[in-house]
Amino acid sequence: MVEIVPLNKKWNYLRKILERSGPFQQETFEPSGEILEFLNNTCKILVIGAGGLGCELLKNFAMMGFKNIDVIDMDIIELSNLNRQFLFRRKDIGKSKAETAAEFINKRIAGCKVTPHFCKIQDYDESFYRQFHVIVSGLDSIVARRWINGMLISLVKYDDDGNPDVSTIVPMIDGGTEGFKGNARVILPTLSPCIDCTLDLYPPQVSYPLCTIANTPRLPEHCIEYVKVILWDKENPFNCALDGDDPEHLSFVFEKAQERANKFNITGLTYRLVQGVLKNIIPAVSSTNAVIAAICASEVFKIATSCYEYLNNYMVFNDIDGIYTYKYEAEKNPECLACSSKVRTIAIKNPSSMTLQDLIDYLCNNPEYQLKNPGLTTTLNGKNKTLYMSTVKSIEEQTRCNLTQSLHELNLSDGQELVIADVTNPNSIIVKLKFTDNEVEMY
């Protein structure tokens, strides 16, 4: 055990910012020694994700005087993480990211208490998320971002006049990276634009038409998709679902995709491409994660100490051609699914030909909804009725027959309100169906 010597001058640098006034400080900032004490003893931060951004964030917070940090991540460490997730070593492969990262920081930085949570964000409820002063997310999943966004919105309480109670707002700083590009944003749930307000920022995933994959492949990607969506189920080589992490599965796909590529004279198929397509791999480097996590942590520091105005509210970074940054103020969507109380209306042109499946497809594919596995319930004749739900097997079986029925056949009427549950939000959302005249186009 190394003896811990109290270092009185350790935070001298931070104290220059926190205990001195300056011309650029936030108006209400009052320099004092209490701010560092607050960071050290009181302030609680939650880091969501202990991956590329998460490792950097934990380090940054520990070096910026924060001592009470929680980190949540359900993943385990893989070899391909080691080029950037610097709190992990080869011997850690297979261990929990959250636990390994926490242990590393606690050992390196005397006095820092990182508490790991090796689980899904969905495993915790409001009482867990309410305890933090600020939440920072470094996630690679849009669904998880939207879920935590919805959770933080539901923490906000309103006063009698309908104004949000500021003390119930937990700020969220969100970072994202892809290759040499990244972005960071500050979200004050219900006050400033949230993740769902700007859903259009996330481009739709690349998908190939089935007829191209089945009949007229032109790219090596088409050949890989062919094995994935058609051949695998047909041949069922290992009697199980395709697993992009299983080297035997990968080799099978590579071999079969190569056969198909040869048959059609398609060139450029590589093992790396097969992996990339099957696992939807996003390229990642250490430097971009460092930059974005540094921006996020600086903003958390500004919010926690009031030393400077925080980012309002979005910035992008790109260092392919020199270094490029751009800040702007994203706008709140007054009809946001997550943070507005407005009920969205879906205009339906022909309720006697539109099936429930059509409606579900619309909710999944429309850029304003982008739902994943919506479960739909409604009230008919004063009773609750589940129209469809895929998440519970028995209910799915019972309600599957509704999918092919038209909205008329399901007795849904003009003005009908549907309650939708989806993985993108911990809370249900309500939409209203509006049956329009035939002349009016749907959507």
Add this chain to the structure above:
Amino acid sequence: MSSPESDKSRKYDRQIRLWGDHGQSLLENSQICLINANALGTEILKGLVLPGIGSFTIIDHNLVTEEDIGSNFFLESSSLGQNRAKCCTQYLQELNPDVNGESIDENVDNIIANNSDFFKNFSVVVACSLTEKSLIKLSNLLWDFNIPLIACKSLGFFGIARVQMKEYCVVETHPDNKHHDLRLEEPFEAMLEYCEKIEYGSKVPWLVILFKHIQEYKKTHDGNLPETYKEKIELKDMIRSSMTADEENFEEAIRSVNSSFGGGKPNSTIQHILNDESCTKLSKCSSSFWIMAHALKDFINKEGTGYLPLPGNIPDMTAETALYINLQNVYRAKALQDADVIFRRVQELLEELNKSCDSITEKEVRLFCREAAYLSVTRGSKIADEYEKGSNSALVSSELENIESLMGHYVALRSQDRFVTEHGCMPGEIQVDIDVARIKSQASRLLNDWGINAQLNDDLFHEICRYGGAEIHTISAYLGGCIAHEVIKLVTRQYKPFDNTIIYDGITSQCVTYKF
């Protein structure tokens, strides 16, 4: 069966997807030198050790202070009082066993004075918070050795980094929006033949449809191509009228009208490179880049009839497989043919220059031809000149009039350097008010030296004195990430580096580039 890839290629997979195996191999052969292992220095090295440089060497004779432990992640409480280079090397080395780390406990001025050849071992030298005097000496030395230098500083919520290199030529710049060069205006023979053989139909690639309609259009327009918006609408209408049903390929052809012209002619950047003296006047010392550029120029003037070699890649198009693949092959064959002409010219040039004919491979030439429209050359300037002969005065004085500009930060940070040289301590280290006046007088003298008459805002000097030399971790982490990537650009010879100074203001999250 196990995965066919090597362990290293799996570990570095996520970055090899960006800079390729050839980029990774250059990175793994690089030797990086860091002077001063403060938080900024170790954050830079972290961003280089993780992706797997060959080796790093830290030069630092300072002893670890409590402030270091509070700002630098690559130290522990037990490091207090020990040599900073040694402690940081140990913790950085742990990040990646593939990388070799060394520490040198010596004053960098001694090495510059007594053992300057030592620096010849490195691919890039990074200097953090070096004093003006040492930086000027190092700048002169590395300029003569032709070794890139990055000088940087992190102070409070501000940061600055400056790259010094003589010349930097990039073949693979990886532009965000690559424009497909399809040669619709100047079809080559094989393409003409291919298009003439094919009848319209729902299985035909849009490129063929568009090409045929362009020929029709030219017949009725004195052989001219559609140029204006109105003319392009006309072409689109022509295509639409040939449609017999809802055909995706025709729709694609219509959508492509606006983006499919204009490829193949060298733009002004490329012309500038081709007219550069390094390109026109080759010598025994000419690099591969310039020899290939010379051959490229000869091709454009002769066989290419004013056009660049064809890159040979075409976008995906809804079409029957064989029709698409054959079209792709037509383009690829022409690209190989063009590259072959240039390769043969390169061989002639190598012979004329008395250089080994295998010093430039066919593979290199093909890559060069594929990227010919996006080549980049950056010429640098010497930091010593910037410091001794005065800066880019015109730029500084015009920027100082702009309230949004970060040029004031530049002046303030340079004044801070001067202050340290003169007073031997950081401005504001002990007291702020007296030092504000002192640093302002440094700034006035600087501007005077540069012949600039400008009013300086007191606020920036006050803020710098408030910092009292403090290094804030997240600001160093931001700069560290940026600078690590610049080093990667320099050693992989991919992507364009910043040219040549970035200034970062972490208060407003702005980062701007100036050229000195």
